[in-house]
Amino acid sequence: MIKKSGLIMAILLIVLVIFTVIVRANHGVAKGNMEKENNTILDDKPEGFVEITEKVRDDKDNADISDMEKEVYLADNDASGEVLSLYSYMKAISNSGKVIFGQQNGNDEHVSKRDNVTSDVKDITGSFPAIVGIDTLAIAGDSKINRGSNTKETLEYAVERGKEAIADGAIITLSMHAPNMGAESIEKDADGKYNFWKCSFADSQNTGGDCAAKCLPGGEYNDRYNAYLDIAADYIEGLGDVPVLFRPLHESSGNWFWWGSGNTDKETYKALFRYTKDYMSEVRNLHNLIYVFSPGGTSDEDEYLQTYPGDEYVDILGFDSYDSADIPYNNSFLDQNLREYCKTVASLAKKKDKIAAISETGCLLKTKDCAIKNQDWYRKVFSIAKETGMAYGLLWSNYDESNFYVPFKYDDTKGHEVINDFIKLYNEEYTVFARDLGFYDGVQKYNVKNTNKGEESGYFTDLRTKSAIINARKINSICHNVDQVNLVLKNLEDNKNVTIDMEKSGNMYEAEVTDAVLGDLGKTSRGTAELVADGKILQTIKGLSFNKEVERLPKNTLEDFELYIDDEELKNVYSHNGSGGYSELSLCEKFKNNGSYSGAFTYSLSGESSYTGRFKSLENAEFDSDVNALAFWMKPDGHGEEGAKVILQIGTSLGGAEVNLVKFAAQTEGKYIVIPLEVFSKSIATDDISTLAFYRNNPEQNAPDIVDSTIYFDDIEFIKTDINKLELNEDGYAILDEPLDICK
Template identity: 30%
Template sequence: MPARTLSRRTALVIGFLSLTVVATTMALLTTAPSQSPGRTTATPDAPVVDLVDADATAATRALFHRLERQQGRGVLFGHQHDLTHGFTFTEVTGTNSDTLAAVGDYPAVFGWDTLILDGQERPGSPENSPQQNVEALTWAIEQADARGGLNTLSAHLPNIVTGGDFYDTSGDVVRRILPGGDRHAEYTAILDRVADAVGGATRADGTAIPVVFRPFHENNGGWFWWGAGHTSAGEFVEIFRFTVEYLRDVRDVHNLLYAYSPNTVGGDREAYLATYPGDEFVDVLGYDAYDDGAASGEWRRTVVQDLAMVAELADERGKIPALTEFGPAVDDLADPAWFTRLLSAIDSDPLARRTTYMLTWANFGGAGRVYVPHPAVDSRAAHPLLADFRAFHDDPRSVFAAELTGAADARTRAAPHEPVVHLVTPTDRARVSTAETTVRVSAREASAVVYRVDDGPPQPLSRAENGLWTGTWEIEDELRADRLVTLTITAEVGGSELTDTAHVLVADAEPPAPGTVDDFESYAGDDGMLAEAFGHQGDPNTLALSTDRRSGGEFGLAYTYRFDALSFTGVSRRLDADWRGFSELCMWLAGDGSQNTGTVQLIAGGVAFEQEFSLADTTGSDVVLPFAGFSPAPGESEHADAALDADRLGTVTAMTIFVFRGGDQQPANGTIHLDDVRAR
């Protein structure tokens, strides 16, 4: 689902990024014997599969094994909401499908979303009771399974703190839904509904239908409340881990595989793994990418580069590689062979061709974007890409539902369970400014757990509920001076010691001066702490503290960018500011001498405003941007006449500093230096 447009730059990013969370079901076209949970049905010589859930059902193990064997043998085509939204039908019967209307077959992968549970997407309804919407999602999974394909479930979760939707990035949501957070119970209530819906989806013989669940997708972008700039990497890792442990260990749901899926990363392994929850919590390595139509050839090159990287990581870690979302981010693509060119590009790379499935977004009908080309219907002409989509279907390198016969009930064995312990709170690179905080450790099988600060003495923790161990860390006054400390936990498990660590910034609670965005002095000189404070958009960029280029103090910011598929990049800082008493934004800047364009974007009163600045001056001086000079971003069509006035300045929620490529003659990379960013 395309994201909300805020500017020409964010529109490009967000268009590439679709909102989904995936759950996958392997359907059998022949009658399968009943599959019981655990390892009881496997024979001694059956292949071993290593899953997040060692007690996964036999059908779930068979699905993983089927996807393992799919690598390099063609890619399964998937479509979000294929049976419930479309241009060629209005009635939801469980058999109507735009894909079927286009090519005479169903997709091999069916995608659904937790928005069904909220009644916001069919077959859910806002008029349903919560239980009826749970049953609607269960029905959807069962119908897709009966059509002969896999099922996927994505999670566009509401903002639990504010009551807004997934685009509402305010409220520090992830921190507050972690164990110990004031909104934790609301989050577990959502997971209970997911567990009920997925756990209740069965075949006629009672077999639970396996599902690939993909929570918190595209988190390396800043458009969702779980995304970069709105939560730290440590918090993201822990909410992902909690989600798995709650569904698996507390709710005893054993028909799930778990997927992790950032957005475009330009082939950067380090960027892809920056928020990776760990091999013990992920079965499927996914990746999302949408084509904005500006340069489809360059976009395909980037997709192949990223998919090759994902496939290589999957091979190293024993995971399943997948293109978990793809599609056009514009209504009209100039390339009449868009689908077949993409398929050929993927197949041409020896690593990328190991991608197991590729899922495109929903055909919501009406004036919505078309992701699966449709034939002529009523007054609507056939989609221009229909002929190419049919060629895509006929290509032996693509797989649709009718080709998924046999082997789904393969007998497998589960790899032995290995105990896992991890520090839940404080998370890595957390900032603690109170006199005490609670240490929480997930160590379900431990007999004893202790923590220590730096090289201090061990402090015992006590067993709590749901596999947690807890205790109070009383922070000495001498530590509370912007100091980075190492918190280490050690758990005794079956005669062995398992450990985990986090770097925690212990700081005083003195607030910054009014109007301050960042002076880059409060990160204890640690680039990891700096990175946690900013979200990233567009092409790759990195941030580092600079000691030689700055306006004052000890540190400034070195902002290094690289233009890739999008020719723009941005770093975002979340704010909660009232700037009604200020008239301008000021920042010290040393440009890189290029004719690339800098732009500051402010989100004020819910509207995006922008103003450009030059990167030509390399000497370093204050750049002053009067608020009166900001105008609505190009994508703000509903607010084209809005002004950045006092009313809107009363609620400033984010600032992004973009760099936009000035033309092919300009360098494709560079570094600018910033310091003392503030309203005045």
């Protein structure tokens, strides 16, 4: 009995030891969210890990500051001395041929489960990233950086971690995935304050409700938006007087966030960005911010500037663009796209005497056989940044082993399969990490003057493109550093103009549009409003209707190209999205189905997997619920290469519902197309439609370079028809010579 008991105890002891080892392997000291942990790859016999053969340099020189300018222009004319010094310092680093390395959450989120690791970058190199990013959603939302029980606790934790990164030499950048201010997840506490604790990333992608316009003063959501800005301001205040790169309302050229140009008009976006800057500097009295503007990447300067808030509101010209994680890997992002995007912002920054940067980039990694294995991707990206004059590049976050952008260590001798490539990047003389930065070693006291002595600036707060002024009303604006402010209303159709003095109340200016003014203007749908201060036009709103309702598309019509005054107005309505290509829409009288115009979709593509497209919001369109097909006229261009795509896409809450028309695109004769809704890639409900888009994609292999080819579209509408009476091709849609009675 004693021997058996001893044997049983020994077995139990062995089981306990094994269980302890397993538990320790699966539940290390990571401080990320519990729900983010997925440790299937971090077992005792890891696959996909490699020997760490590169040694980390410890002899890198600090960044050269001998070229620091003594005068710079910052959007905040009351910017602190430390902010002015940092701005001059970053310009000097860029001019010296160096690039600052940054990573989102690079001081807290990490994949490694090694003890005492708070940063994969620091675990690998011994240094934090020189720029460490955080988002408001990580403080008040479901992307929480620790397991705090409320915003206050998480805010305190975030400030503590931010100060730790600053003490290590890093600069903080704050982005803002703000929820749609109409989201049900926003609650109001007993003290009357708004609570964003339950908000999610999905709430920032809730594009309904005209949120951007309602966030401006006088709007339904202005108090909520202010409360959200207060969270950002509280975090910034908590860090102390150190400079912070503030990057609100990013990726404005896209349609995936409620503030994007696919979901609000561009002038409203500009006003909201301007208001955000004003709130932080004037209401919260924060003068330690450098303001970053970051739409999507583009090779066209005019396209980049479509949502640009103005030199008086922006300090850094950035862009966001990601490489594809598809396998086999395609080099088009590195070979062409990234370099062209960098050259675009570098050119504009030089003209405006501002800083250029890659504000967000990356390639999503896999734990084994990832797309950039053996590609030396990191050095190629930052080499392009160096050659084109980018001040910094920021990679996205390491959340967990299914969502990360920087390699990590498994133990002291092994790491992720691209870890040696990353160490090579760190070892380059031109890359600057936190311990190489040296800004806080006295540089922040460098005497730099701000040449901004208070520029005239301003914006409308309650007037937007494609709106109507039918009855007497007030129009409001916010202006700075001005004496006389006027509202100038113009009827372009009849060449009638009315100028109204705007009355001042603080920084708010108000104009009264009376019945007499409307009588003088007459009836038109070609009206504009100019905000003029001391003879300078601060903002122009186009597409206004005076004394009549705004002309709308007929019910069930997505586009007929008949409501645009000219190509400029059409371009302002549609936004670009693409990689390795460019496109634009213009009005065409020669090739059309009905009416005066069709839409000429002209595109250029270069490189494999490149694509380009144009999209617009369908916010005010009306559709019946019982339609069952989409019908339109299309004249293709003869480019039907195998593997290419010609996409007509309808945006829904489920994503883009699309159909590929490339086989028809091989023809050149205009035809009438009828597509049953069930053929689209995602389900379409007419009460859940947000955007219309046209795309042209090159094949993944053997892609031709196509320059200035044009496809024509017209009369795009939902219909109800007897699908059984249509002769559908193998792709599920009908190609007709003309509209049939059953299709009307």
